[in-house]
Amino acid sequence: MGLLGSLFDYERRRSKALAAGRVVPDSSRCVQCGICSFNCPLGIDVRAHAWRGEPVNGGHCITCGECVARCPRGVLRFEQIPHSLERILSNTF
Amino acid sequence: MARHLIIGMGAAGFSAAETIRQHCPDATITLVTEEPYGYYSRPGLAYLLTNELPQSQLFPRSEQELDRLGLERVTGRAVCLDLQARQVVLEDGRRLSYDALLLATGAAAVPPPFPGANLPGVVTLDNLDDARRILRLARKAKTAVVVGGGITALEIVEGLRAQGVRVHYFLRRDRFWSSVLTPEESRLIERRLTHEGVQIHYRTEIGQILGKKDWRGRVKVAAVETKDGKLLRCQMVAVAIGVRPRLELVADTPIQTDRGILVNERLETSVPGVYAAGDVAQVVDPLTGQAQLDVLWPVAVAQGRAAGANMAGVPTVYRKGVPLNVTRLAGLVVTLIGAVGRRREPDGDLVTIARGDSEVWRGIPDVLVVHDEHEINRQRLVIKDNRLVGAVIVGDQTLSPLVQRLIAEQVDIGPILPALQSPHVPIAEVLRHFVQNGR
Known part of the structure; x- marks a missing residue:
């Protein structure tokens, strides 16, 4: 495999890893300070997800981990997307 | 049309307003606040001080969301309750009438x-x-x-x-x-x-x-x-x-107080139609019969919601959960759950309860305490009668959700007590194994 091929392979594996994980809040720990939303490079309102106790789903989140790392109260964590949901997402996008 | 009046726009007052609106689309909801800013995250102030957040980020609700709620906001200071006339008097002399009143004035340093x-x-x-x-x-x-x-x-x-x-x-x-x-x-x-x-x-x-x-x-x-x-x-x-809970407004009224405003399990004070929630409220725990103060943000939200539902005519009992606070101390995330306190050991640096504290944390007698003390990531479990009643988790928080669940569901951990008490045992491993295998 040439350089281009290995790069392509790396990107393919990376996208697959991204699609398999998502950010999940534990709303009982959240005090709505907004550090998560402030640090999201894509402008996702992570705080609103945390308030509703909903995972950050959808195609926008690149699971970069900024919100998970910056939250001062350990509200957010990565979770493996359940297999069936992963399939639905990969069909959608 | 019912008139709901809320004094204070912190976590309790705002949560109550949102809940009333859910139940009563047409009711008049008036919030009186001394601050000109609207609803912001009080715990977020710590991160404003550390430059982790700009002030503009402290507001969890957008202006559009607030507009949709249709709240009437009054900036002013409530100075007097006229319970006979069902009115609240502001410092500038304005009088606001109510059918149901919520006192969510919080606590002050x-x-x-x-x-x-x-x-x-x-x-x-x-x-x-x-x-x-x-x-x-x-x-x-x-x-x-x-x-x-x-x-x-x-x-x-x-x-x-x-x-x-x-x-x-x-x-x-x-x-x-x-x-x-x-x-x-x-x-x-x-x-x-x-x-x-x-x-x-x-x-x-x-x-x-x-x-x-x-x-x-x-x-x-x-x-x-x-x-x-x-x-x-x-x-x-x-x-x-x-x-200290801010009690100025209820001084010289028949509303009963102790350290805070005393409320029953529906968050109603001794005067019908007047409710209290959040840091100012001292809520009777039906299980122990004791009335305790919690100066905790999630508790204020939960009490605000329950009070709001009751004000809206939906009878709702506030069930005091196990108090939980997550904070950051010297850069370490620390979770405090349930009865973790040192049995009434006086704290030389505090003359009253601290913000982010709960009276429930003042320990209960005759408990067994087990520690797992790594240099930074530490766990302390407080056990009474084969059940976890409190925990402190410092640093790595992976174990927190599991411990929260074991405490909230009062799971009998008798089978692993001997293991937990053996020296140098990894607490996290023992608990995980117990949850997965029941032993």
Whole structure:
């Protein structure tokens, strides 16, 4: 495999890893300070997800981990997307 | 059309307003607030001080979301209750009528008790204005003295360090937050503070704060004199020695109070139609019959929701959950759940309850305590009658959700008690194995 091929392979594996994980809040720990939303490079309102106790789903989140790392109260964590949901997402996008 | 009046726009007041709106699309909901800012995250002020957040980010609801709620906002200070006329009187003389009233006035910092405490440059931290004042003073101050205990004192200490101010932190006794933390946990926090450049002075108390005229003739903080006579030059002094529920509004009314406003399990005070929730409320726990204070944000939200539902005519019993607080102390995430306190060990640095504290944490007698003490990631479990009743988790939080569940569901952990008590046992492993395999 040439350089281009290995790069392509790396990107393919990376996208697959991204699609398999998502950010999940534990709303009982959240005090709505907004550090998560402030640090999201894509402008996702992570705080609103945390308030509703909903995972950050959808195609926008690149699971970069900024919100998970910056939250001062350990509200957010990565979770493996359940297999069936992963399939639905990969069909959608 | 029912008129709902809410005094206070913190976590409890705002949650109540949202809940009333869910149940009553047409009701008039009026919120009276002394601050001009609207609803913001009070715990977020700590991160405003550390430059992790700009002020604009503190507001969890957009203007459009607030518009959709259709709340009437009144900026002013409620000074008197006219329970006969069902009216609240504001400082400027306005009278607001209500059918249901919620008192969500919160708690306020205990004023500094030393001579010189009214000098410009002496601060406490209750609200956004206080945080802005601290930031303004920090821009000019080289050195600050911080006194007090609990979470708020450290929020100020760490905020001032982030602003580049040299910080002297006075502790009246031997260690930090002795009413909640063990000596080892206190030491861990103190070591990290020292590493961050904070100078901790043990067994040190302020005797008086001294002022000096500046070139414009205004007197400002110039130094503190300790009780043992030492002088320390500083340009600001921050004090966090506890908070008290704000009861001014109910003084001289038939509404019953103790340390806070006493409410039943529907958050209703002794006067029908008048409710209280959040830091100001002292809620009777139906299980123990005791009325306790919680100065905790999630508790305020839950109480606000229950009070709002009751005001909207939907009978709702507030079930006091296991109090939980997650905070960051000297850069470490710390989760406190349930009865973790040191059995009524007095805290030299706090004269009342601290913000982010719960009276439930003052320990219960005859408990078994097991520790897993790594250098940074530590767990402490408090066990009574084969059940987990409290836990402190410092650093790595992977175990927190599991422990929260074991405490909330009062799971019998009898089968693993011998394992938990053996020396050098990895608590996390034992608990995980127990949850997966039941032993």
